[in-house]
Amino acid sequence: TASPQFVGKGSEQKEQEVLALLDLLYSSVDSLNLTTLCVVPEQTCWAINIDVLFVQCGGNIFDAASLGLRAALYSTTLPQVSVSGEGIEMELDISDDPYNVWKLDISNAPICVTLYQIGHSYAVDVTEEEEACSNGYVHVGVLPSGDVSAMLKSGAGNLDPHRLLQMIETGTELGIEMHRQLDKLLQSEERTAIL
Numbered sequence: 091t092a093s094p095q096f097v098g099k100g101s102e103q104k105e106q107e108v109l110a111l112l113d114l115l116y117s118s119v120d121s122l123n124l125t126t127l128c129v130v131p132e133q134t135c136w137a138i139n140i141d142v143l144f145v146q147c148g149g150n151i152f153d154a155a156s157l158g159l160r161a162a163l164y165s166t167t168l169p170q171v172s173v174s175g176e177g178i179e180m181e182l183d184i185s186d187d188p189y190n191v192w193k194l195d196i197s198n199a200p201i202c203v204t205l206y207q208i209g210h211s212y213a214v215d216v217t218e219e220e221e222a223c224s225n226g227y228v229h230v231g232v233l234p235s236g237d238v239s240a241m242l243k244s245g246a247g248n249l250d251p252h253r254l255l256q257m258i259e260t261g262t263e264l265g266i267e268m269h270r271q272l273d274k275l276l277q278s279e280e281r282t283a284i285l
Contacts, residue, residue: 107244108142108155114240115156115200115231121239122163123195129171129182136168150215152229156202157272163199164276167191200231200239201268203261207249212257214264225249228257232265234273 116122127136140162142155170185170192185191205212206224213220221227225247231240238258243249249257 104151108151111152111202111229111242112140112142112155112159114229114242115202116159118200118231118239120198121200121233122198126192126195127168130173130180134182138163138166149217150204152204153202153215153268156200156231157268160196160199160201160272161276163194163196165280166194168194198233198235200233201265201272203230203232203265203268204228205230205257205261206245207247207253207257210250210253212253212260214260228254228261230258230261230265232262232269234266234269236262236266238262 127138129135140159142158144151144155168191169187170190172183172185174181174183203214204227205214206216206221206227208216208220208223208225216224224245226243226245226249228249229240229242229244230238233239238261241258
């Protein structure tokens with residue numbers, strides 16, 4: 091991380107929490123079709139590594155990380171690979187043509203909406219000061235369809251069960267809109283880049 095807020099003792103814990111959340115969001119079989127990464131079944135596949143760097147922290151890093159990951163996956167292209175021969179004679183020919191590529195299908199990739207319980211209310215996209223006042227929070231993984239793919243409660247306090255259901259419902263509604271807005275932005279940027 092590059093942000094001064096993430097230097098020192100608390101940074102590793104926050105980084106691990108973000109990593110665990112992203113892992114949870116994408117551990118669902120349906121989030122990404124991993125079979126598309128297979129070049130030669132049971133022998134060769136593409137590996138995707140994601141690094142998240144927080145340059146500055148001015149809000150909710152969990153939701154920002156999930157949006158950034160989805161955007162990165164959207165813009166990821168992989169070269170076409172042709173396979174010739176079999177066994178030890180097998181050869182992989184990776185295209186070096188920048189237009190002979192394919193994109194990952196992220197149509198079912200989730201994003202995170204984190205809702206913080208503060209007193210008898212809850213809030214999203216909180217500041218550090220608001221987060222410090224929170225009793226606890228819940229991360230809601232939302233698919234573009236509006237289905238909840240994952241949920242994780244964090245923080246020291248307990249969440250009121252009735253309030254938790256409201257938080258999940260609100261998180262789902264916000265998640266659908268966030269997906270819509272992110273996809274609109276990504277598609278707009280892609281059209282601009284093509285021109």
